[in-house]
Amino acid sequence: MRVVVLGASGQMGRELVAALAGRGVDVVAAHRSAGVDAVTGHGLDEAVAGADVVVDCLNVATQSGKKAIGFFGGCARTVSAAVEKAGVPRLVCLSIINAADPEVNAKFGYYQGKAEQERVYRELIGDRLTVVRSSQWYELAGQLMQQLRLGPVALAPHMLSQPCAAADAAQVLADAVLTPSGDVEVAGPQQLDLCDLAKQIAARDGAPRRVFGIRVGGAAIRGGGLLPRGDVITTSTTAQEWLAAR
Helix, strand or coil: CCEEEEEECCCCHHHHHHHHHCCCCCEECCHHHHHHCCCCCHHHHHHHHCCCCCCCCCCCCCCCHHHHHHHHHHHHHHHHHHHHHHCCEEEEEEECCCCCCHHHHHHCCHHHHHHHHHHHHHHHHHEHHHEECCCCCCCHHHHHHHHCEEECEEECCCCCCCECCHHHHHHHHHHHCCCCCEEEECCCCCCCEEHHHHHHHHHHHHCEEEEECCCCCCCCHHHCCCCCCCCCEEEECHHHHHHHHH
């Protein structure tokens, strides 16, 4: 089985490549440094040729709705065209639980982009598409805190979620890649505010010394809009176990 992972240099891309390789899959790690650009399409036709499954783990660092929609929607169209040209049987897209809900993404541009990504793929790929929607990863709390850090002080957004370890989500994503199924949701074992998790990370690392919570993305982001609402695969690693293993 040949699987092409787009965005393989990102966090989930790297985790997925390792998970698939560990299962004996012929996996191609496709990213810009490897000569594959999903924005321009450069190298994309060659990368997906002969693939049994293409996985979209592409990412962009922006909170601008315009930029996110342009990136995710544009890449979805470019990838869909390459998949169609190569006759790839299946495409798996990594997304976020409830990101396509207008109440959740109304004030969160990144999630608007993910909603557009899902919409475009559903329109162009149809029933050959599997969407794997993950909760936020534990790693995100630390990443957001570092982005909003100034010396010994940092800010962290209040986001009520049911987060999971990225490595655990990658295993569920690998399952969806290898076994055709309907859309899948994956979340962790407990509900947490990512701001509280960021404070625990800071306390464990000894820096930053102070972490302050901030409100972002509207009431739905803070009040449970990111929580799973239906069937969900629950991973086992708790936040405390993840922290202890860092």
